Amino acid sequence: MMTPLNGFLFISALLFAIGLGGALTRRSAILVLVGIELMLNAANLNFIAFWRYGPHPEALTGVLFVIFSIAIAAAEAAVGLALIQAVYRHAKTTDVNELDAMKG
Amino acid sequence: MTQGLDQIFVTLQHWAVSHSPAAVQPAVSILLPVVGILIAFPALFAITTVLERKGLARIQNRYGPNRVGPFGLLQPMADAVKSLTKEDLVPRSADKLVHFLAPLLLVAAVFVEYAVVPVGRNMVLADMDCGVLFFFAAGAATEMSVFMAGWSSRNKYSLLGAMRAVAQMISYEAPLILSSIAVVMAAGSLSTVTIVEKQAGYSGFWPHWYVLTPWGLAGFVLFMIAATAESNRSPFDLPEGESEIIAGYLTEYSGFKFALFFLGEYLGMFAISALGITLFLGGWAAPFSFLTWVPSWIWFFGKLLVLIAVFIWVRGTLPRLRMDQLMNFAWKFMLPMTLMVIFSAGLWRFLPSGVLRWLICAAPIALLYVVLGRVLQTDRKIEKRVYRYAE
Amino acid sequence: MTAPFVILAILAIAGATAAMTLRKLVHCALALAVCFVGLAGLYLNLNAQFVGLVQILVYVGAVVILIVFAILLTRHDELPAQTSRTRIAGLGVSALVFALLAWAVTAGGAKFGAAGTQPEAAIKDIGSALMQRYVLPLEVVGLLLTAALIGAVVIAMEEKKSK
Numbered sequence: 001m002m003t004p005l006n007g008f009l010f011i012s013a014l015l016f017a018i019g020l021g022g023a024l025t026r027r028s029a030i031l032v033l034v035g036i037e038l039m040l041n042a043a044n045l046n047f048i049a050f051w052r053y054g055p056h057p058e059a060l061t062g063v064l065f066v067i068f069s070i071a072i073a074a075a076e077a078a079v080g081l082a083l084i085q086a087v088y089r090h091a092k093t094t095d096v097n098e099l100d101a102m103k104g
Numbered sequence: 105m106t107q108g109l110d111q112i113f114v115t116l117q118h119w120a121v122s123h124s125p126a127a128v129q130p131a132v133s134i135l136l137p138v139v140g141i142l143i144a145f146p147a148l149f150a151i152t153t154v155l156e157r158k159g160l161a162r163i164q165n166r167y168g169p170n171r172v173g174p175f176g177l178l179q180p181m182a183d184a185v186k187s188l189t190k191e192d193l194v195p196r197s198a199d200k201l202v203h204f205l206a207p208l209l210l211v212a213a214v215f216v217e218y219a220v221v222p223v224g225r226n227m228v229l230a231d232m233d234c235g236v237l238f239f240f241a242a243g244a245a246t247e248m249s250v251f252m253a254g255w256s257s258r259n260k261y262s263l264l265g266a267m268r269a270v271a272q273m274i275s276y277e278a279p280l281i282l283s284s285i286a287v288v289m290a291a292g293s294l295s296t297v298t299i300v301e302k303q304a305g306y307s308g309f310w311p312h313w314y315v316l317t318p319w320g321l322a323g324f325v326l327f328m329i330a331a332t333a334e335s336n337r338s339p340f341d342l343p344e345g346e347s348e349i350i351a352g353y354l355t356e357y358s359g360f361k362f363a364l365f366f367l368g369e370y371l372g373m374f375a376i377s378a379l380g381i382t383l384f385l386g387g388w389a390a391p392f393s394f395l396t397w398v399p400s401w402i403w404f405f406g407k408l409l410v411l412i413a414v415f416i417w418v419r420g421t422l423p424r425l426r427m428d429q430l431m432n433f434a435w436k437f438m439l440p441m442t443l444m445v446i447f448s449a450g451l452w453r454f455l456p457s458g459v460l461r462w463l464i465c466a467a468p469i470a471l472l473y474v475v476l477g478r479v480l481q482t483d484r485k486i487e488k489r490v491y492r493y494a495e
Numbered sequence: 496m497t498a499p500f501v502i503l504a505i506l507a508i509a510g511a512t513a514a515m516t517l518r519k520l521v522h523c524a525l526a527l528a529v530c531f532v533g534l535a536g537l538y539l540n541l542n543a544q545f546v547g548l549v550q551i552l553v554y555v556g557a558v559v560i561l562i563v564f565a566i567l568l569t570r571h572d573e574l575p576a577q578t579s580r581t582r583i584a585g586l587g588v589s590a591l592v593f594a595l596l597a598w599a600v601t602a603g604g605a606k607f608g609a610a611g612t613q614p615e616a617a618i619k620d621i622g623s624a625l626m627q628r629y630v631l632p633l634e635v636v637g638l639l640l641t642a643a644l645i646g647a648v649v650i651a652m653e654e655k656k657s658k
Contacts, residue, residue, distance in 0.1 A: 006601070007504070015534075017590065017593035018511045020589040021585055021586050022514070024581075024586075025585035030566055030569070031514075031515070034515070034524075034527055034562065037554075038511050038514070041531070044534075044550075045537060048537075048538055048541050049541060051543070052543070052614060058614065060616060060620060063545070063621060064621070066543075066546050068629075068632055068636055070546075070549055070550065070554075072639065075640050075643035077557075077562070078561060078643050078647040079650070081647075081651075083650055085565060085650070088568075088569040232544070237548045238548055241535075241548045241549075241551040241555075241556070242551075244555045247560055248525075248528055248555065251563055252525065255521055255567075263567070270563075274560060
């Protein structure tokens with residue numbers, strides 16, 4: 001049975017799987033970060049869908065959670081990309097397979 | 105009579121909707137204002153190009169376009185024919201799809217911005233609950249299009265120009281949004297229509313515009329500076345500085361695509377000026393209570409033309425900034441000032457009206473201005489210029 | 496299933512797939528922007544106007560631009576694809592996760608979901624919730640963002656040759 005809620009949950013599950021697959025199989029550190037962003041967004045979609053179709057939408061819990069989540073994802077992207085910058089300057093690559101040395 | 109003239113476009117829309125078949129009525133009632141926007145603002149663009157060239161020419165002590173039509177007023181027609189018939193060159197190494205999409209995205213995003221701008225009484229396409237947010241969200245797409253244009257051209261100058269443009273637009277978006285936040289706070293709403301309504305009304309003949317408060321004046325000036333930077337106009341036109349990087353991200357564009365970029369930039373400037381009018385200058389309201397008989401849309405476009413004239417004047421007067429000056433100005437001056445404007449707007453809300461309120465609210469802004477001016481001046485050493493040559 | 500939902504869902508999924516499979520990194524970033532726009536449309540479709548617009552403003556306007564800058568500031572010779580073993584393992588894990596989630600959705604998701612109510616997230620309510628019930632998380636997020644801003648600048652800054 002496909003209720004509207006189920007449709008959104010399926011999209012979100014698919015997005016999460018795509019993000020996970022990308023994060024696991026791509027070699028560029030930047031794309032790994034992109035995969036993580038996609039997974040975060042899949043979770044956000046879940047929150048909004050449950051807020052819309054779940055009980056007690058007037059509490060706005062889902063919406064507020066997503067607002068905080070977006071703020072934190074922005075911070076995460078900024079710090080993550082800055083780290084990739086620093087690593088690149090040091091190792092001259094962003095290939096996650098080659099970044100295996102603990103010692104600089 | 106004046107009432108009818110004021111609402112003439114709204115009445116026309118109602119008339120057209122009621123005389124169309126019932127099945128298409130909702131579509132007609134949405135499409136008509138869209139068509140209105142699609143005609144009015146490009147027409148304004150055509151007028152502005154000739155005004156700008158004439159105005160700049162006068163500032164630079166020359167005539168400007170004067171061959172096509174009376175006083176050169178039909179110059180936009182000639183320009184349109186020229187850009188439509190020019191060859192559309194695409195570099196061989198360019199990313200064809202992205203190169204093609206960039207100008208379309210820019211123009212589409214800019215037109216979307218107009219959806220929340222009230223151009224007259226009852227004349228707004230979408231009265232959204234968060235109209236100001238919608239405007240800035242649509243503006244985010246213009247940054248993408250600039251980057252796409254620069255990157256897809258596969259040209260160092262294009263890429264440099266795009267990087268400069270995107271860095272500049274991101275840096276100046278912070279003060280732009282923060283200075284709007286002050287107004288949103290004072291009005292208690294993100295809806296553009298409500299913000300205009302809150303500024304309606306007069307004390308005697310004096311309007312209640314936000315620009316007539318100390319924080320509103322400072323906020324308006326900061327907003328317009330940020331808007332100039334956001335629309336890449338002189339003195340913030342580094343992304344297309346001809347003497348340094350040819351034409352920046354526009355280098356590899358010709359013919360109709362270049363015309364689209366040109367159109368998009370001007371429409372972006374109008375849109376952001378229109379938002380400034382909505383936020384600070386009372387939208388379509390008349391400046392004095394005894395002038396309210398003039399139709400509201402005339403006031404809106406009148407204010408828009410005045411702001412455009414200021415843009416042209418600034419462009420003819422100020423030299424271009426350097427990249428480091430640009431960034432320092434955004435982060436070390438504009439950002440603290442806008443934060444102080446927000447603080448002052450908060451004070452304004454809770455103080456009883458009177459002369460004292462004016463002084464108390466103006467004092468922190470003036471103080472910060474002086475302090476920032478002093479602090480930013482100290483680490484600037486004036487010494488003999490050293491010339492370095494590229495190796 | 497309404498038509499806007501299907502179109503937006505396809506936009507989001509296609510954007511995400513392209514972002515994770517295209518070879519040129521800048522194309523990936525642009526596809527990611529498409530995916531975020533689709534997601535924002537889904538939020539608008541769910542009556543969450545504020546969240547949808549914030550999604551575009553923050554993700555398309557800031558995060559994608561940041562990613563693009565990171566791509567341009569690091570030189571990329573076309574990275575070869577992951578070895579087939581890692582690849583199959585990764586895809587297998589993600590397929591497994593999807594199967595699990597899909598099973599959970601079909602088994603338990605239908606408990607509620609009849610579209611009876613039409614909740615609105617009015618901006619006034621969001622504002623008062625942020626300022627009253629959620630004021631502590633709001634302050635913490637503000638602190639976190641400031642820390643992230645300073646941290647990102649410090650990390651990405653050119654290291655001074657001190658030795």
